[in-house]
Amino acid sequence: MSAGPQVKPIYPIYRLDGRTFRIGAQLGITAEFDDPDGQMWTLVSNLDGRDLSEVVDAVLAQHPELRAEDVTDGVALLASHGFLAGVVPEDRALPALDRRYDASVTYFGHFAHVDEDPSRPLRTLRDSSVLLLGLGGGGSNILSLLAGCGVGRIVAVDKDAVELANLGRQILYRESDVGRPKAVVAAERMAELNSTCQVEAHVLAVRGPADVTRLLEGIDLVVCAIDEPPFVAQRVVNAACVARSVPCVYGASQVTRGRVFGVIPHVSGCFDCINIHYTKKDPQFVAQFVGFQQSDFSPPSIAFPPPILLLSSVIVDEAVRILTGYLPPRCVGTQFEVDYVSGAAYPLLDWPHLPEDCPTCGVGSESAWEVFTHYQAVP
Ligand SMILES: [Zn+2]
Missing domain, CATH: 3.90.930 (Outer Surface Protein A; domain 3)
Incomplete structure (x- = not known):
């Protein structure tokens, strides 16, 4: 050709x-x-x-x-x-089942130089394994999007069963699934939807770094879509991912805004670097954190489907950027804010890699930073 x-x-x-x-x-x-x-x-x-x-x-x-x-x-x-x-030689043509990703390849083609194979990002995704923690409002939609982008293998984790109250925004699940474990249902559903994506399901709660570590074998990237308890869950996941040098994308929804941030261990700041950065920068940071933890704040579920899908899309695009490099990451080392009211999305708060201070991704001492004494274990 x-x-x-x-x-x-x-x-x-x-x-x-x-x-x-x-x-x-x-x-x-x-x-x-x-x-x-x-x-x-x-x-x-x-x-x-x-x-x-x-x-x-x-x-x-x-x-x-x-x-x-x-x-x-x-x-x-x-x-x-x-x-x-450039024209892709025929011997690099995609398998027939991968034709479902043709439009993505065309999109990647916009960013490809004349010497580059526009299907390279897709080929990278087909060879990638992603660990997805959480199959709730964010995670269940992230699962579909990851598979739709062409990720070859997804290990999906959730401890909960499907509830009727989930069905409005967790559109992977049906009324007949109520009462069944989300992880099991999600794997079944994905097998029906997309036979090119291998989904492994685990019904388990993430209580400590070891729960994540034992799932990291062969994993190229983690998506953390669990945020309960707030901050504590992310810190547990961060400890495991940094120890194994696996990048992780985190997402959490607030009231009318959501945030996405990414960590590439030993390259960008980790979750604990965020804690140290704000301890240094904001004299009220520790007091605010302690006050929040002591309030035992337990909000009702708040999630309107369009913003949740918007946030999920930012998370998945960031995962694809990190895995393939089709574009530079936009949420690594910065907290990327998605404003549901205006539709705007922008990097809001940068934080540095602090290898001298951080006990998790550097040589710092945990006892040097009061904030870490206020992180409680996951119940
Ligand atoms: Zn760190």
């Missing part, structure tokens, strides 16, 4: 008038060409995957005033602006 350049099929090419044309229609990724002699138009019209030497010949035949290097310069210009795709 030819491996010549072509304009990515996601971009329309259209004339505005006799001398002006555009590639692309989306604001921000559209280029307009002033082309009075039609040279670029001829070039673009011939970038259909044929060999580059054939493109040069075709353009020179219509524009003898040009030199071959003018044509190759034009191709390089288009490639440098991300408008050109």
Whole structure:
């Protein structure tokens, strides 16, 4: 098969008038060409995957005033602006069942350089294993999204059974599932939905780091969608993930906002680095934390499906970014806020890696930081 350049099929090419044309229609990724002699138009019209030497010949035949290097310069210009795709050789074609991910590959193609295989992120996901902790409002939807993105293996953990009150937002479950363990139901449902994704279910409560550690064998990334008890659950998961150097993406919903943050152990700050950072930065941090813990605050479930799905989507996209690098992570080392009211999403609070201070990802002493004495064990 030819491996010549072509304009990515996601971009329309259209004339505005006799001398002006555009590639692309989306604001921000559209280029307009002033082309009075039609040279670029001829070039673009011939970038259909044929060999580059054939493109040069075709353009020179219509524009003898040009030199071959003018044509190759034009191709390089288009490639440098991300408008050109290489052609994926047939021996790299995806298996038939993976055709369900074709549209994702097309999306990844927008970010791929002309020399890159746009299916590389998907191939990485197919070879990836993700541990998903929690199959509730966030986790049950995250499971479907991870599988829909093409993750090859998911180990899913939840201690609870399906309740009628879950069904509004946990759309993986049916009325007939009420009373059955979420993990078991989720694995069954995923087997029906997507045979390309292997889902292993565990009905268990995460009470300490050991509960997570024993599930980390072969795991490339963890998604922590449990937040009970608040902060304590994340600290338990962080301890296990940092010890095994496995990245983790955390998400939690508040009232009208949710937060997502990621930890790449020994590269970015971990959850305990957050505690130390705010102990240093905010004189009220420890008092606020202690007051919150002592309040025994136990809010009713608050979750409106559209925001929960929005937050779940940010979590899964971050997981895919970390696993594949198709884009840089946007939640690592920062608490990324999703505002349900305005729809805005933005990095809100950065925190550093503190290897000198942190007892979990560095050489610090736990007893040096009062805040850690106020973390209670998971009941
Ligand atoms: Zn740390």
